Amino acid sequence: MWQPARLAPPPQKFDAPRALWYPLRPPRQPHSWRPPDCWRGTRGDTSIKKAAAKAPIQASTEYRANSDIRAVSVRVIGADGANLGDLLLSEALRVAREADLDLVEVSPNAKPPVCRILDLGKFLYEKSKKDKEARKSQKVIEIKEFRLRPKTADHHRSFKVRDARKWLLDGMKVRVRIRFRGREITLPEVAHEDMREIVADLADVSHVESEALIEGRTMIMMLAPGIAKAPA
Missing domain, CATH: 3.30.110.10 (Translation initiation factor 3 (IF-3), C-terminal domain)
Incomplete structure (x- = not known):
């Protein structure tokens, strides 16, 4: 006698909550990419230029003057070229202030260092002028x-x-x-x-x-x- 084929039993229902059916994923993070620093400042970004503009400009000089001198005692040459001998730095600064001039260290390697009382701005200007003339006089052979x-x-x-x-x-x-x-x-x-x-x-x-x-x-x-x- 014909009998219908047996069907497989229906799958058992998964009783776990739906939230546990799939692996949990962290929430999507917002887009946070930013260009490297080497790209910045080329177009539209003036932050680097502004920061550079705010940086203080320090006068560069190869001579120490006044409070920048580190020696305790110095040998002082007066404004007229006279040798005033070895003085404490505080005393040499006082003499320079009384003459309304600067105390400039011209020979830092001497013992004690040699300083001159003079106008620092005028001294640097004359030195740069001499250096410029010396460079002009140098003959460069090509x-x-x-x-x-x-x-x-x-x-x-x-x-x-x-x-x-x-x-x-x-x-x-x-x-x-x-x-x-x-x-x-x-x-x-x-x-x-x-x-x-x-x-x-x-x-x-x-x-x-x-x-x-x-x-x-x-x-x-x-x-x-x-x-x-x-x-x-």
């Missing part, structure tokens, strides 16, 4: 360079020599550099011959300051402006 290869064509080398002549007449030094490639390093006499020809072409406006030497795969020679003096 070094130019041209490069060649062994067996460089004569017409190509003539252009290089022409430029070197102009530089030498302007008071510049010229570095001649010959670069070896491949097996050219086995024929240094060819590069020496090129160097001798360059020296001969520029002999009327220059002299050899350093002879041609090989450094690695390069031969270098230095020419200086002016004709070499004949030995006495």
Whole structure:
């Protein structure tokens, strides 16, 4: 006799509260990303600029003056250049105040340190003026360079020599550099011959300051402006 198939029993109901069916998750945090400090201040953010503007500007000087002097006793030179001898710092400051001038430490490494009574502002101005004039008087010699290869064509080398002549007449030094490639390093006499020809072409406006030497795969020679003096 036919009988219906048995069905599986229905699943048992989960009696736990619904809140325990799924794992708990923390509440979503609000968006808190902010750009790194290196990005800030480039556009629209002026906080860094404002902070820098509020920073006090301190006068930088290489001389200690007045209350900045740390020595207990100092050797004092008066405003007229007279040596006032060794005085306590408090006494030296009193003398400077009476003259309405400053006490400036000019030789801190001396024992005791040497101080002068003078006008600090005027002293620093005159010193900066002298330093500026000294920098102007210093002659800076510029070094130019041209490069060649062994067996460089004569017409190509003539252009290089022409430029070197102009530089030498302007008071510049010229570095001649010959670069070896491949097996050219086995024929240094060819590069020496090129160097001798360059020296001969520029002999009327220059002299050899350093002879041609090989450094690695390069031969270098230095020419200086002016004709070499004949030995006495």
